[in-house]
Amino acid sequence: xxxxxxxxxxxxxxxxxxxxxxxxxxxxxxxxxxxxxxxxxxxxxxxxxxxxxxxxxxxxxxxxxxxxxxxxxxxxxxxxxxxxxxxxxxxxxxxxxxxxxxxxxxx
Numbered sequence: 001x002x003x004x005x006x007x008x009x010x011x012x013x014x015x016x017x018x019x020x021x022x023x024x025x026x027x028x029x030x031x032x033x034x035x036x037x038x039x040x041x042x043x044x045x046x047x048x049x050x051x052x053x054x055x056x057x058x059x060x061x062x063x064x065x066x067x068x069x070x071x072x073x074x075x076x077x078x079x080x081x082x083x084x085x086x087x088x089x090x091x092x093x094x095x096x097x098x099x100x101x102x103x104x105x106x107x
Contacts, residue, residue, distance in 0.1 A: 004022070004023055005020045006020065006022070007020050008029065008030070010033045012037045012040060013041060013044065013052060015052070019033075035063075036059060036063070039059040039062055040052075040056060043058050043059055
């Protein structure tokens with residue numbers, strides 16, 4: 001069975017767009033709209049690029065770059081970075097365990 005679709009009216013760079021999405025996707029879509037609008041507004045306000053089509057292309061390139069950087073082997077979501085976070089958390093847990101161990105004897 002298909003999910004019920006919702007009709008939304010959103011604004012990006014001051015222009016209204018009608019979109020539809022499944023009810024459970026509404027929050028994510030609105031967050032994406034806000035993010036795209038923020039990126040496009042920043043590019044427009046910077047003043048070097050004019051024309052909504054050019055602003056949209058530069059915003060798309062910036063967003064694509066963010067996505068690709070996040071998924072790059074050396075990016076923040078790489079296995080190496082996640083492994084480093086796990087090691088740091090394990091180290092912190094060991095320090096906390098050592099500090100709290102004497103406290104257990106008090107109770």
